[in-house]
Amino acid sequence: MAYWLFKSEPGSFSIEDLRHRPGMTEHWDGVRNYQARNYLRDAVKPGDLVLFYHSNIPEPAVVGIAEVVRGGYPDYTAFNPGSEHFDPKSSPVSPIWYMVDVRYVAAMPRPVPLEQIKGNPLLAAMPLVKRSRLSIQPVTPEEWRTILAMGGMTDL
DNA sequence: GCCAACGTTGGC
DNA sequence: GCCAACGTTGGC
Known part of the structure; x- marks a missing residue:
């Protein structure tokens, strides 16, 4: 079981969007960066926490926690010319981009702002802090525990 | 809205 | 295969 951090612009998909569809799984699609793609395709597994x-x-x-319910499979939004994530180089026969499915677990009692994350020496090695734009990134168990504690979540 | 970081594209 | 130009991300 591994830990991850997934970025999303709340204007397109937020923790509230996820929370308001209880019991439903959501596709985490539209990732169009190779390093992030590699994590989705090869490393993100059902049961992982995000x-x-x-x-x-x-x-x-x-702002919250999600659980992976399905590991990497081809991102079909890349096959759809009408999608804003369309990529003509990707096809069902040889897909380039991958997605996973997640479900809502919890919202943080207190969101943990980037500013606080940057201020905590235990979190200094996170790609997030090192100004990386990577939208899917691994989180160590220690970083996971630290951020949950900062957000007032003691039971996960 | 600006702009630094950095990934991608394409000419050579 | 290099690298300049270009586009995107994302903090501020």
Whole structure:
């Protein structure tokens, strides 16, 4: 079982969107970066837990927890010319892009803002802190525990 | 809205 | 295969 951090712009998909569809799984699609793709295709597995991060807003923050319910499979939005994520180079026979499915687990009692994450020496090695734009990134068990504690979640 | 970081594209 | 140009991400 592994831990991850997934970024999303809340304007397109937020923890609230996930929370308001109880029991439903959501496709985490549209990832169009090779390093992130490799994680989705090869490493993200059912049962893994995810820090849900809101990016590109005045106070970016970790806002909740999701669980992976299906590991990497071809991102079919790449096959659809009508999709904003369409990629003519990807096809069902040789897909380039991958997606996973997640379900809602919890919202943080207190969102953990990027500013606090940057201020915690235990979290200094996170790609997030090192100004990486990577939208799917691994999280160590220690980082996971630290961020959950900062967010007031003691029971996960 | 700006712009730094950095990934991708394409000419050579 | 290099690298300049270009596009995107995402913090501020």
